[in-house]
Amino acid sequence: MIANTPEVPYYAVIFTSQLKRKMQEGYDEMADRMVELASKQKGFLGVESARNEVGITVSYWKDLSSIKKWKENSEHTIAREKGRKYWYSTFKTRIAKVEHDYVFEKL
């Protein structure tokens, strides 16, 4: 689903990852749980996610302080440690300020 974000400016966390070939047990459950948990955080605005060869998850946030608090969330911190240890071969996180946006909807 396309996130129904408010007017700019707001922030995006662009998380791009590649999974290891093996050892993906528990990954889907953890990914779902993290979306559920993130959406309960203050300042969370929405999330979009897709995966083929590479996985892209973009979460949207009101400001940098909301992102920082989400990073410090203890369950999220444990998940990230597991991710580094078991699931991801590589990932890149980018924090970006959304300055313009526009939408197209077919009526």
Add this chain to the structure above:
Amino acid sequence: MIANTPEVPYYAVIFTSQLKRKMQEGYDEMADRMVELASKQKGFLGVESARNEVGITVSYWKDLSSIKKWKENSEHTIAREKGRKYWYSTFKTRIAKVEHDYVFEKL
């Protein structure tokens, strides 16, 4: 593949879309062609793409002026018109300034 972007700051264009159920003929070829064409533009830094229920393509650019020029590219403009007419039920484009990034690579 995860884009090998330079040091921040740089810009991201986050394009999230949903395709129509029918009428997707020509879409894949056009999407591939746009990546090929974008990567030849001045200021292009890389692209990441994945699609399931929703498609996410994030392209990275040196500055806003590179993004503007890419938007004005005539072949790209024709592709966007076709996209609106034939392929997409909805899409959202967000232009964001990447302020922080960090990478994890399993050795």
